[in-house]
Amino acid sequence: MPLSSISGYNRLNKKTKYSAAGIAAAGAAAVAFALVPGGNADAKTTAKDLPAKPVAFTSQKVDSKAQQEILLKQAALTSKQAQAEAAQKKAAEAAAAKKAAAEAAAKKEAAAKKAAAAQAAKERAAKEAASRAAARAKLAAAKKTYPNNLDGWIRESLDIMKKHNIPGTYNGIYKNVIRESGGNPRAINNWDINAQNGVPSKGLLQVILPTFQTYHVKGTPFDQYDPVANIVAACNYAADRYGSIDNVNGPY
Template sequence: MSVLNSPALRRLRSRKAAVAGVAVASAAAVGLTLVPTDADAGTTAEVAAAAPVSWKVDPAQAAKVQESIATQQSSFEAQVKAQLEKKKAEAEAAKKKAEAEKKAKAAAEKRAEEKAAADRKARAAKPAKVTYPNNLDGWIREALSIMKKHDIPGSYEGIHRNIMRESSGNPLAINNWDINARNGVPSKGLLQVIKPTFDAYHVAGTKHDQYDPVANIVAACNYAADRYGSMDNVDSAY
């Protein structure tokens, strides 16, 4: 391949042509009006053949070109400034958004922690529900807790002693042979209470059932407290 036709040389020529074109366009834009100073010049041929001619720049055109360049420069600077201010504003907005999200997250975490602390405090303040085994020991202890709330006297020993005498600890015990039975109101339950007595001394919050062990104990102790001062004072049929 000839050096004169190499790609590198062709690119160089193209670049020079482009530069030349820009130069020509710039010269046209600048509007430098070149006018011959010889007012007596004749034909174009005569001017071309004449001695070197003096040329001058039209001041008005030059001023216009300078003004145009200044205007373009000012517009370009304004655009650059506007873009910079836009980017700055976007960065500030992003920063504020991030800060707001951070604050919101911190506030949410704080509220969650406060709620958890309040829940823990409420659980600590609220006594745990006591459960009792479904046997004689559990029935007596549950009855004593209810009796304490209603200021009904009586002890575990006194209640247990009377239960063993009356029913041997059977909550379904029933007496079908004594005077109460003959009168149609047999004694029932752990402490062998007849229905009229159970109804009269039943304590609210317990089941209204003579055979319910806890209700039976509480009603009987309430009756014994009224008549004997306490179930602890009872040692025989009452």
């Protein structure tokens, strides 16, 4: 083989190249000398005349037991890794299931709270509506209207008398009103003894001013000619003196 074909030879310096060449030459001479016994070259001696010796190759026996142990260890490691991965996957699935259950429970609780709040709001609205209705009814009762005539005046007087526990009936009031004034709220008596004393009887039930002032009922106009105020004051006086306007059957 030419020295120039040796890998890296061309990169060697000149001194190194000379050394390598000398070593190669010496090696070749040694081989040639070994082929010629005694150092004498025999032209008749050839390579085929040399005894053939088998070349011995050393082969390493594979230790099957050690290899088996390695394979078993690898299988055990693979199995352990697989088990670890399976356990990790199972733990992840359990965590996901737990999270899903917690989220479902939270949603259910939120829905329950929302439903309870809606029910409470509904009940509160119903209660407020009932309260408003009651207030309207109370207001309507407080603002009860009566016709502006004898019937209306008597009915309104009876409602006021009821609040103040003054006895009397519609018929008892009506018969005395007709007898005293004929139903005229502006009626006045200018000829009897009261008139002569300067306190004439006035109104539906012909009440004099001192009596009106004494038995006037709070909440009614302070006016003798007011039909309701006149009736209520007269009935209050009659209750005090006769027990009830119903017991009055003549001048009082």
